[in-house]
Amino acid sequence: MSVLILALTAGAVIGLALGALGGGGSVLAVPALIYLLGFTPVAATTASLVVVTVTSATALVAHARDGQVRWRTGLLFAAAGIGPAMLGGVVAGRLPAAVLTSAFALVAALAAFRMLRPRRASVTERPVRPGRAAAAGAGLGAVTGVLGVGGGFLAVPALVGVLGLRMRAAVGTSLLVITINSLAALAMRAGTAPRLDWAVIAPFAGAAVLGAWDGKRLAAKVSGAALQRVFAVVLLAVAAFMLIDVVV
Incomplete structure (x- = not known):
């Protein structure tokens, strides 16, 4: 199968998951780029950031039209993550391929387990606490910067459970956060990425x-x-394969 067909097929599957689940689909981008398209782990995480930025920004427009983006909360959340995302982008270029692949596999497994757990939707939105938003945003930014994933599987639960947004608003707001963090990580990788x-x-x-x-x-x-x-079962299988590949 040609590289172009593989790229189109993998991109369509990942986009399908993102559109259907509102987050988590981009976790498949890195293993697809490594094992199907022959990218190195560092190049794959950088390329994944490009894919995540484009898809998140496009989806953000649609959610904003529906009034499902909390701009103030999202900007506060993202602002805390810009620094860690930029630092993570630098760190990723210095990590051994095996370490980067193992870390990604563990995060993918975490994403799968979170998807298997039922989530409670918030009925009413609570006031946002700046301290909580900053802490959660910094953690998400670091994950985005190092591993090249959007982090929707972490952002949505944080926006619902920690900041008290309703689910639809959390999904829309997470796209704003992901877009900003991904751009910050890409900016730091621009000079050092392969x-x-x-x-x-x-x-x-x-x-x-x-x-x-x-x-x-x-x-x-x-x-x-x-x-x-x-999707969670597929993600667990991918994570297991990546860990086995590193060990063997």
Whole structure:
């Protein structure tokens, strides 16, 4: 199968997951870039940031039109994560490939377990505590910077459980946070990242954007809980494969 077809297929699947689940789909971008498209771990996390930025910014526009973005909360949350995201972008370029792959696999497993746990939706939105928003935002920024993932699987639970947003508002606001953190991490990697193959990344990102729209339609037809369980199982399998690959 040609590289272009693999890039389009992988991008479409990841976009589908993002659109259907509202977060977590980008976790598959790094292993797809490494094992299907031959990227090194550092190049894969950098390319993943490009894909995450494009898809998140596109989806943000749609959620903003529906009034489901809490701009003040999201900007506060993201502001705390800009520094850690930039620092993480520098650190990622200095980590051995095995360490970066192992760390990513562990985060992917964490994402899967969080998806398997039922989440309680907030009925009413509580006042945002700046201290909590800053702490949660800094942690998410660090994960985004080092591992090249959007972190929606961490941002959405934090915005719901810690900051008290309703689920739909949390999903929309998380896209704002993810877009800003990803741009910050990319800015720090610009001078140190390995040369990227844009002939692969561009169709990958384009297919992800289109797949996200199909994912929204899929979410309207299939139970969200069922989609999350299937995706979580796939994610656990990917995490296990990556850890085994590092050990062996």
